Amino acid sequence: NKRNTKLSSIQYGNRGMTLEEDLDITNKFYLQENIAVIHKKPTPIQIVSVDYPQRSAAVIKEAYFKIASTTDYNGVYRGKYIDFEAKETKNKTSFPLSNFHDHQIKHMRQVVKQNGICFVILMFTLLQEVYLLPAEKLFEYWDRKNNGGRKSITREEIMEHGYEIPIGYQPRIDYIKHVDEHFC
Amino acid sequence: NKRNTKLSSIQYGNRGMTLEEDLDITNKFYLQENIAVIHKKPTPIQIVSVDYPQRSAAVIKEAYFKIASTTDYNGVYRGKYIDFEAKETKNKTSFPLSNFHDHQIKHMRQVVKQNGICFVILMFTLLQEVYLLPAEKLFEYWDRKNNGGRKSITREEIMEHGYEIPIGYQPRIDYIKHVDEHFC
């Protein structure tokens, strides 16, 4: 099909790129073109011990990964606050909600309450499909799970309530286009 | 004077609090009261080696501090993007521009271009004075320095072009009040 042709022409399938790398490249493009200022937050680390050798840089000798208290990406688009999390699955028919954590959902609810633009970017890696799903929709599926419902979002639900983002060359994953169309 | 009485009554002077700790407490308050969602970004770390011991958490064994490519704080207030950096000085008469780095100024310029609300919070620790200075003003002093001018902002300039934030009890450093008055 068309997409596969396009993808193979940029050797997308073969390069083993991750969604995160694609988003980094996309955000860099947005920054260079003055389209938006979006950055990935650093991984939070609990530092336990640091060496300060003479004449060279400090070396962290013992540290641990901490659980992030927010989503991974945020920034500004035309004065508006944008906040999102990006997740991949190898599943083909549904997206497991176990990819998200309570504190991330809590953070997204706070952002929505504060009128920020908030969503998730979901990638079915084996299908090479990427969707933007508004946070409010994610909350519905999250609450359904907590009320004893299914532990995932079906691909059909994502197709119905989300917006597919075609994988392109430049920008790679043009999510801002959907922000314009559906949030502004 | 009045401020010192108030401060000593909450033992402010004695507890050795840093501006960063005060801002953390302030942001926590904003979050709990649904006033704003502002977080400090984690320190960026370059991880070189990680141990994965059986039955326990991964241990980072070698890592280095990286230079941040953005400011430390950002988030959302009534849908609007807020971005700032906070710095302290022990000087009493001027604020050294060496507290800022080129890449932070560059980031702030990008945010302003994107219509984000951007400022710095400057504390004269020995005077216990805190000011909010809009990024646009900081750029003027930065450019003055780069054009051969003085390497600091005088306290008088900050008093004239910034807004003093009284140090309070709850919220500790109520900067959102000034955002409301001067940016919205």
Ligand SMILES: [Mg+2]
């Ligand atoms: Mg993440």
Ligand SMILES: [Mg+2]
């Ligand atoms: Mg800093």
